[in-house]
Amino acid sequence: MTTELVHVGFENQLALSRVVAVATPSAAPLKRLVQRGKEEQHVIDLTSGRRTKAVVLLDNDWVALLAITPETFAGRVAALRRDGGRDGSRGDGERAAS
Numbered sequence: 001m002t003t004e005l006v007h008v009g010f011e012n013q014l015a016l017s018r019v020v021a022v023a024t025p026s027a028a029p030l031k032r033l034v035q036r037g038k039e040e041q042h043v044i045d046l047t048s049g050r051r052t053k054a055v056v057l058l059d060n061d062w063v064a065l066l067a068i069t070p071e072t073f074a075g076r077v078a079a080l081r082r083d084g085g086r087d088g089s090r091g092d093g094e095r096a097a098s
Contacts, residue, residue: 006076008066010048014056016077021057022070030055037063 005013023030034055037043042062050067057063066073 004080006073006080008046008064008073008076009050009068010046012046012048014046014064014066016080018058018060019056020059022073023055023057024070025052025055025065033057034063034065 004016006016008014025031025034034043034052044062044064047065047067052065053068054066054070054073055063056066056073068076
């Protein structure tokens with residue numbers, strides 16, 4: 001069995017099999033979820049210092065912070081599922097650097 005990885009920016013990949021939900025970080029419940037994750041040291045910050053635009057809840061109660069929007073993430077997942085990730089596309093109209 002292979003693990004599907006989706007590009008989430010700045011040369012970072014996220015395993016799709018571990019993703020439970022993707023949402024914007026602006027809602028109060030998500031802010032509390034991120035804060036609790038930081039307190040418990042269960043946060044993976046994949047923003048490279050950029051503004052957090054998406055919060056990903058993983059199946060092991062960890063939280064991943066992304067600098068791409070949930071819509072961009074969904075587009076990349078759709079492209080990966082459609083193409084099998086064979087063409088080097090990142091799902092946002094751009095091609096990944098070789």
